[in-house]
Amino acid sequence: MSQQIILVKLEKPREKDPDQDLYWLCNSFGLSSGRDIENTANQIVMTLLDNIAENERVSSEMIAEALGINLSRVNHHVRNLVKAGLVYREKRLLHLRGGSLKAAVHEMRKDSERMFDELEAIASDIDKQKGISNR
Numbered sequence: 001m002s003q004q005i006i007l008v009k010l011e012k013p014r015e016k017d018p019d020q021d022l023y024w025l026c027n028s029f030g031l032s033s034g035r036d037i038e039n040t041a042n043q044i045v046m047t048l049l050d051n052i053a054e055n056e057r058v059s060s061e062m063i064a065e066a067l068g069i070n071l072s073r074v075n076h077h078v079r080n081l082v083k084a085g086l087v088y089r090e091k092r093l094l095h096l097r098g099g100s101l102k103a104a105v106h107e108m109r110k111d112s113e114r115m116f117d118e119l120e121a122i123a124s125d126i127d128k129q130k131g132i133s134n135r
Helices: 018-028 040-053 058-066 071-084 099-130
Strands: 088-089 095-096
Touching: 018 058, 040 058, 040 071, 040 095, 058 088, 071 088, 095 099
Parallel strands: none
Antiparallel strands: 088 095
């Protein structure tokens, strides 16, 4: 499966507020941009965090019920969260990668570093093939 990590440089919220911080985090990863005018991705992540904190088993169905939205809409956003590497599915349950939001972001950082290492190696090969040298 392909992975897509989007990074958007945004100004951090000036004051500490969990909702605003989560909104900033999701927007910084491009998770709640575009057509998500109702910030559904943010709501899904917040619901996931709230339920993980309470040690509940979290499923897409449970999130859809808690937010009062269509299951297919939740699954669309969950697929994006999985593709970004923030969450993973285990059977019907959703989990934060690494067990916490901080750990998930750390894992995503490692993923991006591996991607950049591969890109840099290929770019170096192309430079050599084209006779371009580093300065």
